[in-house]
Each structure stands twice: as structure tokens, then as C-alpha cells.
Amino acid sequence: xxxxxxVRNLKRSFGGLAVTxxxxxxxxPGDRVALIGPNGAGKTTFVNxxxxxxxxDAGEVRIGGESVTNVNAIDRVRRGLVRSFQVTRLFQDMTxxxxxxxxxxxxxxxxxxxxxxxxxMPGVMAEVGVLIGKLGLRDLAHRPVREIAYGQQRLLEIAxxxxxxxxxLLLDEPAAGVPQSDTGRIERALADxxxxxxxxMIEHDMDLVFRFAKRVIVxxxxxxxxxxxxxxxxKDPRVREAYLGSYADASSAA
Amino acid sequence: xxxxxxIAVDALAYGMVLFVISIGLxxxxxxxxxxxxAHGAFAMxxxxxxxxxxxxxxxxxxxxxxxxVFGTIVIAIPIxxxxxxxxxxxxxxxxxxMTIGITFCIIGIANYVFGPTLKTIPLPPSLQGSADLGFRSxxxxxxxxxxxxxxxxxxxxxxxxxxxxxxxxRAAVDDAAMAAALGVRTEVIYAVSFAVAVGLAAFGGVVGxxxxxxxxxxxxxxxxxxxxxxxxxxxxxxxxxxAACLLLGGIDTTGRYLMPEFGEFFFYLAVIAIVCVFPRGxxxxxx
Amino acid sequence: MTTATTxxxxxxxxxxxxxxxxxxxxxxxxxxxxxxxYLLFPNNLALLTRIMAIALLVLSLDLVTGYCGVATLGHxxxxxxxxxxxGIAAVHFGITDPLLMVAAGIIGGALAGLVCGVVILRAHxxxxxxxxxxxxxxxxxFANKASSWTGGSDGLAGIAPDPLFxxxxxxxxxxxxxxxxxxxxxxxxxxxxxxVRSPFGMLCRGIKEDPIRIQAxxxxxxxxxxxxxxxxxxxxxxGGALNAVSTQVxxxxxxxxxxxxxxxxxxxxxxxxxLFGAVTGTIVFMLFEDLVSAANPFHWLTxxxxxxxxxxxxxxxxxxxxxxxxxxxRRGAGR
Numbered sequence: 001x002x003x004x005x006x007v008r009n010l011k012r013s014f015g016g017l018a019v020t021x022x023x024x025x026x027x028x029p030g031d032r033v034a035l036i037g038p039n040g041a042g043k044t045t046f047v048n049x050x051x052x053x054x055x056x057d058a059g060e061v062r063i064g065g066e067s068v069t070n071v072n073a074i075d076r077v078r079r080g081l082v083r084s085f086q087v088t089r090l091f092q093d094m095t096x097x098x099x100x101x102x103x104x105x106x107x108x109x110x111x112x113x114x115x116x117x118x119x120x121m122p123g124v125m126a127e128v129g130v131l132i133g134k135l136g137l138r139d140l141a142h143r144p145v146r147e148i149a150y151g152q153q154r155l156l157e158i159a160x161x162x163x164x165x166x167x168x169l170l171l172d173e174p175a176a177g178v179p180q181s182d183t184g185r186i187e188r189a190l191a192d193x194x195x196x197x198x199x200x201m202i203e204h205d206m207d208l209v210f211r212f213a214k215r216v217i218v219x220x221x222x223x224x225x226x227x228x229x230x231x232x233x234x235k236d237p238r239v240r241e242a243y244l245g246s247y248a249d250a251s252s253a254a
Numbered sequence: 255x256x257x258x259x260x261i262a263v264d265a266l267a268y269g270m271v272l273f274v275i276s277i278g279l280x281x282x283x284x285x286x287x288x289x290x291x292a293h294g295a296f297a298m299x300x301x302x303x304x305x306x307x308x309x310x311x312x313x314x315x316x317x318x319x320x321x322x323v324f325g326t327i328v329i330a331i332p333i334x335x336x337x338x339x340x341x342x343x344x345x346x347x348x349x350x351x352m353t354i355g356i357t358f359c360i361i362g363i364a365n366y367v368f369g370p371t372l373k374t375i376p377l378p379p380s381l382q383g384s385a386d387l388g389f390r391s392x393x394x395x396x397x398x399x400x401x402x403x404x405x406x407x408x409x410x411x412x413x414x415x416x417x418x419x420x421x422x423x424r425a426a427v428d429d430a431a432m433a434a435a436l437g438v439r440t441e442v443i444y445a446v447s448f449a450v451a452v453g454l455a456a457f458g459g460v461v462g463x464x465x466x467x468x469x470x471x472x473x474x475x476x477x478x479x480x481x482x483x484x485x486x487x488x489x490x491x492x493x494x495x496x497a498a499c500l501l502l503g504g505i506d507t508t509g510r511y512l513m514p515e516f517g518e519f520f521f522y523l524a525v526i527a528i529v530c531v532f533p534r535g536x537x538x539x540x541x
Numbered sequence: 542m543t544t545a546t547t548x549x550x551x552x553x554x555x556x557x558x559x560x561x562x563x564x565x566x567x568x569x570x571x572x573x574x575x576x577x578x579y580l581l582f583p584n585n586l587a588l589l590t591r592i593m594a595i596a597l598l599v600l601s602l603d604l605v606t607g608y609c610g611v612a613t614l615g616h617x618x619x620x621x622x623x624x625x626x627x628g629i630a631a632v633h634f635g636i637t638d639p640l641l642m643v644a645a646g647i648i649g650g651a652l653a654g655l656v657c658g659v660v661i662l663r664a665h666x667x668x669x670x671x672x673x674x675x676x677x678x679x680x681x682x683f684a685n686k687a688s689s690w691t692g693g694s695d696g697l698a699g700i701a702p703d704p705l706f707x708x709x710x711x712x713x714x715x716x717x718x719x720x721x722x723x724x725x726x727x728x729x730x731x732x733x734x735x736x737v738r739s740p741f742g743m744l745c746r747g748i749k750e751d752p753i754r755i756q757a758x759x760x761x762x763x764x765x766x767x768x769x770x771x772x773x774x775x776x777x778x779x780g781g782a783l784n785a786v787s788t789q790v791x792x793x794x795x796x797x798x799x800x801x802x803x804x805x806x807x808x809x810x811x812x813x814x815x816l817f818g819a820v821t822g823t824i825v826f827m828l829f830e831d832l833v834s835a836a837n838p839f840h841w842l843t844x845x846x847x848x849x850x851x852x853x854x855x856x857x858x859x860x861x862x863x864x865x866x867x868x869x870x871r872r873g874a875g876r
Contacts, residue, residue, distance in 0.1 A: 115736075485671045
């Protein structure tokens with residue numbers, strides 16, 4: 001299948017330190033990929049380069065076969081590259097229904113409309129109902145976000161991302177900060193993501209990675225050191241070195 | 255040639271006065287993140303006190319300057335304790351409202367106490383007249399203002415870069431929480447910096463009274479000038495503030511010499527152009 | 542089974558707030574206030590008319606400050622531009638029909654809004670504030686120097702509006718002007734209620750809270766804010782034109798820093814982010830000013846300052862915001 005999302009030889013350094021050093025990857029529709037790596041591996045920089053919030057020194061990002069390297073962050077979203085945030089960024093006084101409706105209208109280019117209340121737009125609200133219902137937020141639809149639990153806010157982030165009908169979804173630690181009792185609902189939501197969507201998940205929690213991903217990419221010191229199946233990742237000597245290397249060094253030095 | 259020289263001297267003197275008044279604002283903004291629109295009001299208070307001391311009490315110029323600086327600090331401390339403390343870390347709009355409220359109050363009170371007329375601060379004979387440089391003569395007061403500016407810049411540079419207080423101050427500017435965790439008493443740093451900032455404003459108000467005349471609307475008239483210096487120079491940056499003062503002093507003085515009719519118009523136009531080109535300030539651009 | 546759940550999902554969501562009843566209630570409140578004003582101050586309708594003109598300025602400021610979070614101390618530029626546009630249309634181009642003058646005011650205000658928006662939105666924080674102050678001074682200086690068009694510091698006099706619809710002349714007691722003002726204010730107020738509740742209004746509230754999040758949804762904060770600035774300019778322009786029509790003169794004070802600062806005080810006094818708050822703040826402030834400032838303008842300045850400090854310290858949500866909160870809490874407790 002042809003690639004929906006491609007990164008070619010992406011490079012970025014800060015003051016001589018190559019934080020992203022020649023990273024390439026390619027994803028097809030329906031892919032479920034986890035991006036992992038030790039702290040400081042350059043995951044955040046990579047996400048910012050891909051979303052267009054940081055400019056790369058070299059390299060290319062392509063969505064659906066078209067280069068978006070010179071396209072700004074907002075237009076990349078409009079072309080189907082949507083991200084979620086590691087810490088939820090929601091509007092505290094708005095309700096989940098309003099959040100999702102705003103995302104739907106934004107996707108349709110109707111968010112600038114100055115008349116009409118979207119709570120009385122049947123087309124929009126039907127879609128809001130479906131999305132919110134799918135994520136089990138129906139009872140909270142009209143409560144301000146600041147009154148709802150963090151786990152449910154994370155579900156709302158996913159609902160908003162889906163409302164934008166993305167082709168590529170970047171999930172930045174979708175379960176971070178969620179109490180153990182609620183992670184099940186998030187995992188179920190992740191399992192229910194549309195089949196044709198390419199999902200790249202940045203995650204620390206290896207249990208979640210193994211249950212979700214069909215493919216794992218390991219980033220260390222700004223370079224891809226592993227790209228393969230979850231079954232092989234723990235056996236790979238370079239991955240072991242990247243994660244355990246510092247301990248090995250410490251023990252041999254001692 | 256004559257005009258260019260006069261413009262240069264006046265611009266330099268004006269820029270230095272701006273620097274003395276604004277640098278305190280720059281430091282407190284960098285340190286406490288308070289948009290203090292009332293800073294000019296403290297310069298005005300200094301001017302009024304010096305005028306009162308020199309004209310009505312008949313003390314000498316030097317003593318009047320001292321009384322003005324310490325008098326203004328004494329007035330400012332309770333204001334800091336009662337009002338400014340409440341707005342540290344609050345949204346910008348809140349800070350703007352509080353400090354503009356303080357400015358309005360000070361203007362009203364200044365008018366009530368001193369009347370709406372312009373107040374002069376009589377210069378001692380040694381600062382009057384002009385100095386002959388051989389090829390040209392300059393008003394001694396201008397030289398005095400320039401020297402004061404240079405001294406303040408040098409003293410501040412020394413205090414910030416070379417003393418233990420400066421180290422703590424810079425630590426608190428960079429990361430107040432971390433500095434506090436390392437045992438720096440940030441509230442002391444805040445209080446001292448605020449007092450120094452106000453004292454410098456008062457000093458600048460007195461020294462610059464010939465160029466920025468003391469009257470009740472002083473605080474509003476020069477509000478944008480002081481703010482723009484800080485915003486162009488970059489909060490907390492001495493070289494940035496100095497560069498901004500000389501630049502703005504130059505633009506303003508040149509405008510007033512060459513196009514007295516349109517002077518202010520071009521000054522504000524220049525302000526807008528500069529802020530648009532350097533939205534993070536001259537110093538911010540260099541980083 | 543799937544359809545059943547979908548229907549279930551839709552049912553509670555569609556029963557959201559529609560707000561038509563509340564719109565009518567708001568309209569009724571404005572009209573009742575207007576009648577009360579007319580009965581209480583029959584000899585001072587000029588003051589009430591001016592209050593409504595300024596209320597339009599404060600509503601316009603609320604759009605950018607309250608709903609979008611832009612801190613500005615130069616908003617009178619929009620109001621004054623509307624006033625001068627209407628005045629210049631009347632004096633220099635013979636457009637003396639009141640409705641056309643208001644149209645001129647809307648265009649003038651919207652253009653000023655566009656210019657101010659383009660400049661002010663380039664920066665954030667302190668630089669943004671500095672830009673807004675520099676802009677109002679620039680507008681003021683410009684109007685002062687272009688005296689052949691604006692009358693300079695003497696003001697633009699000789700504005701003689703035609704009778705409204707060719708029937709209702711502007712009488713000495715200002716009755717026509719008063720009714721004209723009430724109708725304009727009511728129309729603008731209802732229009733703004735629609736705008737702030739619309740998808741666009743919601744987008745702006747989102748931008749105020751987190752512009753980065755809006756970008757991540759594919760929305761452009763700058764374009765939305767610029768649009769709001771133009772709308773805000775049009776609203777302020779209506780206020781300016783109304784002032785020009787009713788007082789028949791436009792002075793430089795309509796483009797002043799003081800008016801900008803005062804409008805911000807009125808907004809905060811009433812409560813930001815609420816249309817009723819903006820109107821409440823204007824009414825309270827202007828009536829208070831009328832009562833006090835006759836004595837000495839400097840005492841008035843001191844009092845405005847003290848008032849501001851008091852609001853920041855004790856009622857940060859403003860008069861309307863605080864009362865609304867107390868009422869909401871009481872209603873919540875009653876349940």
C-alpha cells in the first residue's frame with residue numbers, strides 16, 4: 001500500500017547538538033506504530049518538526065504523497081495531520097459538546113460563521129452525538145470541562161482529534177496522567193480508532209505499546225535505531241544498549 | 255553642522271535621562287513580571303519633591319536630589335506592600351488596571367498638593383550656563399545628564415555582574431522558584447530591586463526635569479516613552495535598554511528639531527515600526 | 542442496535558440552550574432601562590445619549606479584550622475614527638442623513654479596526670500594550686495635524702444632520718437623538734449576542750484561552766482575531782457616529798488616550814467577557830462621573846484611580862460578573 005505519511009532524512013540541531021539526526025519513516029493507512037525512546041531521545045523535537053511547529057535544518061515531511069515541508073502548522077492540520085497533546089489542552093469553560101462541535105466546524109471551514117448557535121445545528125450535533133457517544137462522554141456532554149475527570153478529558157482529546165477526520169494521527173502519550181482505573185477506557189478508545197487511519201503513538205508505557213502497536217520505532221540520541229515488530233524490539237542489542245547502556249557503563253566503570 | 259551637533263548632544267542627554275528613569279522599570283519587569291504603568295509617576299514624585307525641597311525649603315541641589323530619591327522610595331514602599339504584592343503573577347490586564355489606577359491617583363493627588371502648573375527645580379550655578387569646548391559650547395546641564403546616565407549604567411552593570419546581590423538577582427530573573435529553592439530570599443531581592451528602581455526613577459525625574467518638565471500629567475505623557483524603552487530594549491537587559499534609549503532619544507529629538515509640527519507623529523510612527531520589527535525587543539532578537 | 546445508541550446520543554444533545562427567550566429578555570431589559578432613563582432624566586437626555594454612545598465603545602472593547610484576551614489601551618482610535626468619518630461625511634461631503642452618517646461611521650471604524658488589528662496583533666504582552674498606546678497617540682496627532690479635514694484642536698463643528706427618515710428633526714431636548722440611540726444600541730446589542738454565541742464567538746473564546754490548541758485544530762488565531770477587530774471597529778464606529786449625530790460636533794477627545802483608558806475602566810468595572818457587564822459598567826461609571834466631575838477634573842481622576850484599584854482588589858469579575866456569580870451560586874444552593 002502507498003505511504004500516507006513519510007518522513008525523509010529529517011535533521012534539526014540546537015547549538016551544534018543534533019537532536020533529530022537523519023530520521024526517516026514511512027506509514028501506510030491503517031498502520032499502528034509506537035514511537036519509543038529513552039528520555040532525551042528527541043521525541044518531542046521530532047513531533048514538533050513533523051507538526052510544523054519547528055523548522056527542520058534539512059529533510060522532508062510528506063502527507064498523502066505531497067511534501068508539506070514548507071507548509072505551516074495550521075495547514076498541515078487541514079491536510080489531515082492531527083496531533084493530541086501530552087498534557088490535555090482543553091477550554092475549561094466549554095463543554096465537551098462545544099469542543100467537538102468546534103472541531104467539526106473547523107474541519108468543514110465553518111468555524112468562522114458568525115450566526116447560528118451550533119447547539120441548534122442538527123447536522124453538526126448528530127455528529128457530535130455519535131463521536132461523544134462512542135467515547136462514552138454522553139452524560140457529560142453539557143458540563144464544563146473543568147468539572148470532569150482527567151481520564152474523561154483525555155477521551156475528549158481523542159474525540160476532538162477524530163472530529164477533524166485526520167489521515168494521520170499523532171498521539172502524544174495518550175494515557176499520561178490517567179489513573180490506572182481509567183486506562184482501560186482509553187485503550188478501548190484506541191482500539192476503536194478508524195481502520196484506515198495511520199496512527200503514530202509516542203508512549204512510555206510498554207504494556208500499552210505492546211497491546212496497541214503492530215510496529216515499534218525506537219529513537220535514541222536523535223536517530224532511529226530500531227524499526228520492526230514489537231516481538232523483536234526487546235531482543236535487539238542496540239535497543240538494549242540504548243536503554244540499559246548507561247547502567248552497563250556505570251557498572252563497568254565501578 | 256551646528257544643528258547636527260546640537261541635535262546629537264540633546265539626543266544623547268535625552269536618551270540618558272530616559273535610560274536612568276526606565277532602567278528600573280526594565281529590571282522590575284524582568285524580575286517580577288509586573289507591567290508597571292505607574293513607573294513614570296514615581297519619576298514625577300521625585301521631581302515634585304526635589305522642586306519643593308529646592309524652592310520652598312531652599313536646600314542645595316545635591317541635597318534636594320537625595321531627599322527626592324529617598325522621599326520617593328519612602329512613598330513607594332507602602333504602595334508596593336499594599337498594592338503591588340497583590341498583582342505579582344496575575345494576568346497582564348489586572349496589572350495594567352492596577353498600575354494605571356495608581357497612576358491616576360498619583361496624578362490627582364499631585365495636582366491637589368502642588369497645583370496644575372509646571373514646577374522647576376533651580377539648578378546650582380555650577381550646572382547653569384554653558385561649557386566652551388573650543389569649537390562649540392554645550393549647556394553644562396546636558397553634560398551633567400549624560401554623565402549621570404553613564405554613571406548609572408556603569409554602577410548597575412557592576413552591581414549586577416560583579417556582586418553577590420547581582421548573582422542572586424540574575425538567578426531570580428532566570429528562575430524564581432529554583433532560586434528560592436537554592437536559598438535565595440526572593441522577597442528581599444524583590445523589595446530591594448523595587449526600591450532601587452523607584453529611586454532611580456526619582457533620580458532621573460530630577461536630573462531630567464529640564465528636558466521632561468514636571469507637571470501633573472507627566473506620568474501619562476511619558477508613560478508610553480518609558481514602556482517602549484523597556485519593550486524595545488527587552489526586559490531586564492541593560493545594554494538593550496541603553497540602545498533603545500539612545501535610538502528613541504535620537505528619533506524624538508531629531509523630530510522636534512527638524513519637524514516641530516509633526517515631531518510626535520513621527521515619534522509614535524517610529525515606535526510602532528520598531529516594536530513591529532523587534533516584537534521581542536532588541537536584546538531578544540540577538541539571542 | 543447501533544442506530545438505537547446513536548438516537549439516544551442525539552436526544553439529550555439537541556436539547557441544548559437555544560437562548561431565544563433570553564435574547565428577548567435582554568431586549569426587554571434594554572428597552573425598560575431606556576424608558577426608565579427617559580422618565581428619570583427628561584432634562585438630561587443628552588447625557589443618556591452620550592452614555593449609549595460610550596456603551597457602544599465599551600461593547601466594542603469587550604469584543605477584543607473580554608472575548609479575545611487582547612489587552613489594549615488604544616481602543617478609542619476605533620470610536621474616534623467612526624466619529625470623524627461621520628462628521629467629515631456630513632461637513633465635507635454633505636452626507637447629512639443620520640443613517641448614512643452611521644454607515645460612514647461603521648466604515649471608518651471598521652477600517653480603523655483593521656489597521657489597529659494588523660498592528661496590535663503583531664505582538665503579545667507588553668509590546669502589544671505599547672503598540673496600542675502608540676497607535677492612539679498616532680491617531681490623535683494625525684487628526685490634530687489634518688486640521689483642514691478635522692478642524693484640529695477646535696474640533697469638527699457644523700455637523701447638521703437631517704431629520705431622521707426625513708420626519709423626526711433633532712430637537713433641542715434631544716428626544717429624537719435619544720430614541721435613535723436606544724434603537725441603535727438595541728440593534729447592536731442583539732447583533733453581538735448572536736456573534737458571541739456563534740461558532741465564531743466560540744472560536745474566539747478558545748483563542749483567548751489557548752491559541753496553540755486552536756492552531757492544532759487547524760484554525761488560524763490571527764485571522765479570527767483580525768476579523769473580530771474589524772467587527773469591533775464597526776461597533777465602535779456606530780458609537781462614534783451616534784456621538785457625532787447627537788452632539789453635532791467631533792472633538793479630539795474622542796481619539797484620546799484618556800477615553801481609551803476610561804473605556805477599559807468601564808469594561809472592567811462592569812465585568813469583562815459579558816455584554817451586560819460592558820453596558821452596566823458604562824452606565825455606572827458615566828452617571829458617577831456626571832455626579833462628581835463637575836467639581837474638579839483632577840479629583841475625578843483620583844477617584845477613577847481609586848475605583849480601579851478597588852475593583853482589581855475586591856471585585857475582579859466586575860459589578861455584573863460578581864452579581865451574576867452570587868446569583869448563580871444561590872440558585873445552585875437552592876437546588
